[in-house]
Amino acid sequence: MSNVSQAPTPKAALTERPRYTLWQLVGYMLRLGTLGFGGPVALAGYMHRDLVDRRQWITDADYKEGLALAQLAPGPLAAQLAIYLGYVHYRIAGATLVGIAFVLPSFLMVLALGWAYVRFGGLTWMQSVFYGVGAAVIGIIAIxxxxxxxxxxxxxxLLWAIYLVLAAVTVVTESEIAWMFLAAGLLVWFWRAPPKWLRQGGLHAAAATQLPLAGGVAGTIDWPLLAQIAVFFAKAGAFVFGSGLAIVPFLYGGVVTDFHWLNEKQFVDAVAVxxxxxxxxxxxxxxIGYLVAGLPGASVAALATFLPCYLFTVLPAPYFKKYGKLPAILAFVDGVTAAAVGAITGAVIVLARRSIVDVPTVLLALCTVALLxxxxxxxxxxxxxxxxxIGLVIYPLMHH
Incomplete structure (x- = not known):
C-alpha cells in the first residue's frame, strides 16, 4: 500500500467529465474480482495503481477519501472502496453496478466450490487438499x-491495550463480541477528543441502521432457516470493520458455536475457500450459506452480508468530504480498527487449534509464514x- 501516498493527480483534469465510461469501470472491477488475489490491502493497492496512477480515472484525493470511508464504515474494505470509486462520478448507478461486478466472480467461484465440496467432500482427495490448504491458511492469516x-x-x-483485550476475549470465548468493537471506538474517541456535543454525533445513527436492515431482510422470507441466515449475516456485515479477515471470528462464533450449522473442520475449509x-x-x-442451505442459502448469506456495506458506503458518501476528518471520527475509527485486528489475531489461535493437528500441518503453517x-x-x-x-501426497500416508 506504499503507493497510496504518491503525488495527487491534478484535480482539474477530472472535475468536468470523467475520462472513462461507467461500463469501462464495471469491466475493470469485473476483471479485478476475477483475478485479484492477495486480500483487501492488495486489492486496494491494485485499484490505486490502475485507476489513479496508470489510467488517471480517479484523483488521488477521491481515492484517499474512499479508503478512509472504507476504513471507517463496517464491512469488507476492498468492496467498500470499489463501491465508493463507482460512486465518485456515476453516483448510485455506479456504486451499485461496480459493487456487483466486484463481488460476482468470486461468488460464482465459491458456489462451484461449494457444490464440489458437498458432492465430493467425503472423498480422500478432497480431504487431502483441505488438510494441506487449511494449515497454509493459518500461516497466511497469521501474517x-x-x-x-x-x-x-x-x-x-491505549490501542495496544484494546488489541490485547480483544485478542484474549476472542481466544477464550471463541466468538466475536460486537459491542466491544463499538466500546473500543468510543473509548479512544473520549480519550483523544472528548466530545462537547455528545448528543449530536452520527455514531448512534450508524449503529442503529443495521437493526431495521436485519429485520427487513428476514421479514420477506418465510423459511425460518433462510430468515436466520439473513439476520445473522446482515449482523456480520454491519459489525465487521477493516480487513475482510475480521469477519472470521464473528462467523466462527455464530456458524459453529451458536447455531451449529457447520463443524469446525468445515468452517476452516470455508475460510480456505x-x-x-x-x-x-x-x-x-x-x-458457508451453500453448505447450510444450498443455492438459496448462499444467495441470502452473500446479499445480507454485502447490503450493509453497500448502504454504509453510499449513504454517508455525500457527507463524508465535510465530516470525515473530524478528530472524533478518526479516533473512533482507530479504536474500532485496533479491536478488529485484536479479534483477527485471536481468531488465528482459535482456528490454528483446528487445523494444526500433527507435525506436517505444523511444518506447513511455519513454512507459509517463512515464505511470506x-x-x-x-x-x-x-x-x-x-x-x-503437499496435502494430496501426505494426507493418505498419515491417515492410512
Whole structure:
C-alpha cells in the first residue's frame, strides 16, 4: 500500500467529465474480482495503481477519501472502496453496478466450490487438499494479522491495550463480541477528543441502521432457516470493520458455536475457500450459506452480508468530504480498527487449534509464514496451490 501516498493527480483534469465510461469501470472491477488475489490491502493497492496512477480515472484525493470511508464504515474494505470509486462520478448507478461486478466472480467461484465440496467432500482427495490448504491458511492469516497489527496499532498504548483485550476475549470465548468493537471506538474517541456535543454525533445513527436492515431482510422470507441466515449475516456485515479477515471470528462464533450449522473442520475449509478464490475474503459467506442451505442459502448469506456495506458506503458518501476528518471520527475509527485486528489475531489461535493437528500441518503453517516473510511479493494462491499438492501426497500416508 506504499503507493497510496504518491503525488495527487491534478484535480482539474477530472472535475468536468470523467475520462472513462461507467461500463469501462464495471469491466475493470469485473476483471479485478476475477483475478485479484492477495486480500483487501492488495486489492486496494491494485485499484490505486490502475485507476489513479496508470489510467488517471480517479484523483488521488477521491481515492484517499474512499479508503478512509472504507476504513471507517463496517464491512469488507476492498468492496467498500470499489463501491465508493463507482460512486465518485456515476453516483448510485455506479456504486451499485461496480459493487456487483466486484463481488460476482468470486461468488460464482465459491458456489462451484461449494457444490464440489458437498458432492465430493467425503472423498480422500478432497480431504487431502483441505488438510494441506487449511494449515497454509493459518500461516497466511497469521501474517495478515502481523501486518495489520504493525500498521494499525503502532506504538499507541491505549490501542495496544484494546488489541490485547480483544485478542484474549476472542481466544477464550471463541466468538466475536460486537459491542466491544463499538466500546473500543468510543473509548479512544473520549480519550483523544472528548466530545462537547455528545448528543449530536452520527455514531448512534450508524449503529442503529443495521437493526431495521436485519429485520427487513428476514421479514420477506418465510423459511425460518433462510430468515436466520439473513439476520445473522446482515449482523456480520454491519459489525465487521477493516480487513475482510475480521469477519472470521464473528462467523466462527455464530456458524459453529451458536447455531451449529457447520463443524469446525468445515468452517476452516470455508475460510480456505475464501483464500483460494480471488476477490474479497468475505465471500466465504457464500460458501458457508451453500453448505447450510444450498443455492438459496448462499444467495441470502452473500446479499445480507454485502447490503450493509453497500448502504454504509453510499449513504454517508455525500457527507463524508465535510465530516470525515473530524478528530472524533478518526479516533473512533482507530479504536474500532485496533479491536478488529485484536479479534483477527485471536481468531488465528482459535482456528490454528483446528487445523494444526500433527507435525506436517505444523511444518506447513511455519513454512507459509517463512515464505511470506522472505518473499514479500509471493502471491498467496501459489502457496495455497503448493499446500494442496503437499496435502494430496501426505494426507493418505498419515491417515492410512
Amino acid at each position: 495478515s494479522a502481523y501486518k495489520l497489527t504493525t500498521k494499525s496499532v503502532g506504538k499507541d498504548r 475464501a483464500m483460494i478464490t480471488p476477490g474479497p475474503v468475505v465471500i466465504t459467506v457464500g460458501f 516473510l522472505r518473499f514479500r511479493k509471493l502471491p498467496e494462491p501459489v502457496i495455497v496451490a503448493g499446500a494442496a499438492l
